[in-house]
Amino acid sequence: MTEDELDISPWCSGPLIDEASGPLFYFGLRWSMAEEASAYAAELASSMDLVCFDVSMDKLRSRSSGIG
Template sequence: MSYDLAVWEGERPADDRAAGRIWRGLYERYLDSDDGEVEEPPSERIAAYVAALLERWCDITEDEAASSPWSSGPLIGNASGPVIYFGMSWSMAEEASAYAADLANSMGLVCFDVQQNGLRPWAGRPVGGRR
C-alpha cells in the first residue's frame, strides 16, 4: 500500500473540486492505458521535478539501504507528458509528501493529494489529517 500524489503543469485550480476534475482528465488522457504503459515522454518541467526529487532521495531501483520513499521505480516511469502520479511508502509518506508538495509549488507545478482529494501544500495538516 502506498500514499500517492499527482503533480502536473498548469495553473493552480481554484479549489479541491476543480483540482479533482483536472486530475481525472489528466489521468485519463496521459496515464490510463490498457497495457499500463506510459504513452508520452515526460515534459521537461516534469522531468526536472523528478530529477529534483531524486537529488533528495535515490530512486527505489538504486536503493540498497532501503532509504528511498518511492513505492515504484524508476520514478520517471510514472510520468507522462505534463503529469506524474507516484507513490510513497507509508512509513515515509509524511516527510516525503511534504517535501514533494513544497518542491512542486516552488517549481510552479500543481500538487494533488489523491487520498485526500485535495491540493497540496496545505498548512498545518498532517498526512491523512482532516481539513
C-alpha cells in the same frame, strides 16, 4: 531500484521518470514515509509553480500549510 534503496527510499517504484505521462507525474509512496515525502513534493512543486495533488488526502497540497 536496488534492495538497499528500497529500505531507505520513500518511493514505491523506480525510476520515477517511468511514472510521468504527458503533463502528469504520478508516484507512489511507502506508507511509512508518505507524509514527509508528500510534504516535500508539495514544497518542490510550489517552488516550480506546479501543483501537487495528494490522492490519499483527496486535496491539493500547498507549500505553506502542507495542505491546499
